Amino acid sequence: MRYFMVLMLTLALLLFFITGCGKVNWQEKADAFLAKYLDEYAKLELVYTTISWKASNTGAAEDFAASATAEIDLRKLHSHPQRYKELTEILAHAGELQPLTLRSLKVAELAFKGNQLSPEMIEKLSKGASDIQQTFNTFRGKIDGQEYSNNELLEMLAKSTNSAERQKTWEALKQTGEAVAPKLIALAKVRNEAAVTLGFKNYWDMQVRLQEHDPDQLVAIFAELEKTTDEPFRQMKAKLDSEIAPKFKVKAEAMMPWHYDNPFFQDAPPSDKLNLDDFYKDKPKEEIIQLAQKLYSDIDLQTGDIVSRSDLYERPGKDQHAFSTSIDRKGDCRILVNIKPTAEWMDTCLHELGHAVYSKYHDFTMPFNLRDAAHAFTTEGIAQLFGALSKNPTWIVAYAGIDPEKVKLAEGNILEQRRREQLIFARWGLVMLNFEKALYENPDQDLNKLWYDYVERFQLLTRPQDRNLADWAAKPHFTIAPVYYHNYILGELFAAQLRATLVKLANHQGPTFTMNYGAHKEFGDFLKKKVFEPGASYAWPEFVKNATGEPLTAQYFAGELK
Numbered sequence: 001m002r003y004f005m006v007l008m009l010t011l012a013l014l015l016f017f018i019t020g021c022g023k024v025n026w027q028e029k030a031d032a033f034l035a036k037y038l039d040e041y042a043k044l045e046l047v048y049t050t051i052s053w054k055a056s057n058t059g060a061a062e063d064f065a066a067s068a069t070a071e072i073d074l075r076k077l078h079s080h081p082q083r084y085k086e087l088t089e090i091l092a093h094a095g096e097l098q099p100l101t102l103r104s105l106k107v108a109e110l111a112f113k114g115n116q117l118s119p120e121m122i123e124k125l126s127k128g129a130s131d132i133q134q135t136f137n138t139f140r141g142k143i144d145g146q147e148y149s150n151n152e153l154l155e156m157l158a159k160s161t162n163s164a165e166r167q168k169t170w171e172a173l174k175q176t177g178e179a180v181a182p183k184l185i186a187l188a189k190v191r192n193e194a195a196v197t198l199g200f201k202n203y204w205d206m207q208v209r210l211q212e213h214d215p216d217q218l219v220a221i222f223a224e225l226e227k228t229t230d231e232p233f234r235q236m237k238a239k240l241d242s243e244i245a246p247k248f249k250v251k252a253e254a255m256m257p258w259h260y261d262n263p264f265f266q267d268a269p270p271s272d273k274l275n276l277d278d279f280y281k282d283k284p285k286e287e288i289i290q291l292a293q294k295l296y297s298d299i300d301l302q303t304g305d306i307v308s309r310s311d312l313y314e315r316p317g318k319d320q321h322a323f324s325t326s327i328d329r330k331g332d333c334r335i336l337v338n339i340k341p342t343a344e345w346m347d348t349c350l351h352e353l354g355h356a357v358y359s360k361y362h363d364f365t366m367p368f369n370l371r372d373a374a375h376a377f378t379t380e381g382i383a384q385l386f387g388a389l390s391k392n393p394t395w396i397v398a399y400a401g402i403d404p405e406k407v408k409l410a411e412g413n414i415l416e417q418r419r420r421e422q423l424i425f426a427r428w429g430l431v432m433l434n435f436e437k438a439l440y441e442n443p444d445q446d447l448n449k450l451w452y453d454y455v456e457r458f459q460l461l462t463r464p465q466d467r468n469l470a471d472w473a474a475k476p477h478f479t480i481a482p483v484y485y486h487n488y489i490l491g492e493l494f495a496a497q498l499r500a501t502l503v504k505l506a507n508h509q510g511p512t513f514t515m516n517y518g519a520h521k522e523f524g525d526f527l528k529k530k531v532f533e534p535g536a537s538y539a540w541p542e543f544v545k546n547a548t549g550e551p552l553t554a555q556y557f558a559g560e561l562k
C-alpha cells in the first residue's frame with residue numbers, strides 16, 4: 001500500500017512538472033518584453049525630440065545633423081528582426097494577455113512590421129524619395145525662358161487677372177511634374193515591391209493597414225463623403241464661379257483650373273467681401289496667444305505650462321512654420337509658432353494648443369507607446385475643432401472683443417467663406433485618396449488621364465484641352481507624405497462629429513456656430529475623460545464610438561455644409 005502511494009505521488013509530481021512547470025506564462029513574457037522595449041523606446045525618443053526641438057529653434061546645421069542621427073537610431077529600434085519575431089510569438093497567445101498589455105503589443109507590432117525590410121531595400125526607398133525631394137527643392141518653373149520660385153509663381157497667379165498670363169503661370173507651377181513623374185512611378189514600384197515582401201497587396205494597402213485603417217472601411221467613408229457633399233459642392237462652386245469669372249472677363253462655364261489661386265484648387269479663393277485679418281490686425285502679437293489661452297482656461301484645459309516652454313515669435317534661424325510636440329510623453333508639451341496679428345496665426349495658435357492639450361492630458365500610467373493620440377486624425381480633429389473657432393462669429397465677439405454689430409454685418413460672409421473652405425478641401429481630399437490608391441494598384445496605367453478623370457469628377461474642374469502632362473506629380477505629398485492625405489479629411493470629419501457631441505452636451509439650441517465654447521466648462525472635463533486620457537489604449541473605430549456615441553461618419557460634416 002505504501003509503495004502504491006509513493007508511486008501515485010511520484011506520478012502526480014511528474015504530471016505537475018510536465019503540465020505546470022513547463023507551461024509558458026505569456027503575460028510574464030509580454031511584461032518582460034515591453035519593459036525592455038518601452039524603456040529603450042522612451043530613451044531614444046527623448047533624445048530625438050529634445051534635439052529636434054533645438055534644431056527647429058536654432059536652424060544650425062549641426063543640430064539638424066544630430067536630429068537626423070537620432071531619428072535613424074529610433075527607426076533602428078523597430079527594424080530588429082529577432083525582437084519582431086519574439087513580439088509575434090507573444091501575440092500568437094493574445095488570449096492569455098491582459099487587454100492593455102495586448103494593445104501595447106499590437107501598437108508595437110505596427111511599428112515593427114513596416115520596418116522589416118532588408119538594408120538594400122531601405123536604401124532604395126530612401127534614395128528614391130531623396131532624389132525626388134531634391135528635384136522639388138531645386139526645380140524652378142519657367143515662363144518665356146525665365147525661372148521663378150514656387151512662391152513667386154503663386155504670387156503672380158494671385159495677382160493677375162489676365163487669363164493667358166494666368167495659364168502660363170499655372171503651367172509653370174506644374175512643370176515640376178514632368179521632371180518628377182518618371183522617378184515617382186519608379187519609386188511607386190519599389191514601394192510596392194517592399195510592401196509585397198511584407199505580405200501586403202501593394203504600398204497603399206500596406207500604409208493604410210499600418211495606420212490601423214480597414215481599407216474597405218476607409219473607402220466606404222470617403223464614398224459617403226462624396227455622396228453627401230456632391231450637391232452642396234455643385235451649388236457652392238456654381239456661385240463661386242459666377243462671382244470670380246467677371247474678374248477674368250470670362251463666362252462662369254469657361255472657368256479653367258488656372259482661374260483659381262491655388263494650382264490644385266485645394267483652398268478657397270480669398271473673398272472680396274471679407275478680410276478676417278481686420279478682426280486681429282490691431283492687436284499686439286502677444287495678445288493672440290493670450291486669447292487662445294483664455295479659451296482653453298475657460299473650459300478647464302490649462303495651457304500655462306505649455307506656453308512657458310514654447311517658442312512663440314519670429315527670429316533668425318527659427319523654423320518659419322508651426323508644430324506641437326510632446327518631448328517626453330510625461331507632460332512636457334510645447335508648441336512652436338511665429339505669431340503675428342492675423343486670422344491665420346489666431347487659427348494656428350488655437351490649433352497647435354489643441355494638439356498640445358491632447359498630449360498633456362494623456363493617462364501617463366499607461367504603457368509608454370499608448371501615451372499618444374488614438375490616431376493621427378483624432379489629434380488633427382481636436383486641433384481643427386479649436387482652430388476653426390478663429391473664424392467663428394460668436395468666438396470673434398466673445399474673445400477677440402470685436403463690436404457685435406460689426407461682426408453681425410459680416411456674419412454671412414464669414415460663414416460662407418468657412419463653408420467654401422470645408423467643401424473645397426473635402427473634394428480635393430477625394431481626388432488624393434482615389435488617385436493615390438489607383439497609382440499603387442497599377443503604376444503603369446495612364447496616370448495623366450486618370451488624374452483629370454478624378455479632378456473632373458470630384459472638383460468639377462474642366463480638363464485643359466489636349467493636355468497630356470503629369471500635372472499630378474507636381475504635388476509633393478506623393479513623395480514626402482505618401483498615403484497620408486486621407487487623415488487630414490478624417491480629422492475634419494471627427495471635428496464635425498465632436499462639435500455635434502458638444503452641442504448635445506451643452507443642450508445648445510440653434511446653429512452650431514452660435515455656441516460659446518467658453519461658457520461650458522464641462523467641455524474640458526468631457527474632452528479629458530473621453531478623448532485625451534484614453535490615449536491609444538484602443539483602436540480608433542472603438543475610440544470614436546466611445547467618445548461620440550457612434551462610429552465615424554461624414555454625416556455631421558455634411559450637415560454643417562447645408
